[in-house]
Amino acid sequence: MNSYQMDELPALVGRPLGSSGWLQVDQDRIDRFAQATGDAQWIHVxxxxxxxxxxxxxxxxxxxxxxxxxxxxxxxxxxxxxRMGVNYGLNRVRFPAPVPVDSLLRGHFTLLRCEPCEGGLQLTLEARVERQGSDKPVCVAETLSRRYR
Structure with missing residues (x-):
């Protein structure tokens, strides 16, 4: 895992910050998400x-x-x-490919923008989620978060 200081981030705009480990999406996780959100469409459950x-x-x-x-x-x-980070929103989200049950996913994160905000920094990241064995990403999102010292 890569570690950074907040003061380093402005110089890293346009560069990858890191890639995650693999995370499995099994049927239990899908079922629990369906229950939590009320989205029990048959293709999921x-x-x-x-x-x-x-x-x-x-x-x-x-x-x-x-x-x-x-x-x-x-x-x-x-x-x-x-010391703290909060989600601030999303600019764009796409799901170019499905995530079949038992898929392994990994995220890649690139810093697109770094702007001062009251008490910290507002970061815009491109999050690209890949599925093991697939050429297409399963999610591409531009996320906004605020990080505070």
Missing amino acids: DPARAAAGPFGGTVAHGYLTLSLLPALSATAFRLADS
Whole structure:
């Protein structure tokens, strides 16, 4: 895992900050996400029906994949002198490919912008999530966060 000081970040704009470890998306995780969000569409939670569907099995929700960005970034890089970070929003999100059940995902994070904000820095990152064995990313998102000392 890469570690940075907040003062280093302006010089790193345009550069990768790090890549995460692999994280498995199993049926239990998909089912728990469906229960938490109320999105129980059959392509996510009905393995028998999904086997005959367009993906040949269940697939993770796009928003589940998106919600994994904090866990993935936590193993990709850290800001050693940041006491707190908050999500500020998203500029753009796309899900170019599905996430079949039991996929292994890894995130890659590139710093696009670094701007001062009250008490800290506002970071714009490109988060690109890959699925092991696939040429297409499963999620590409431009995220905004604020980091405070």
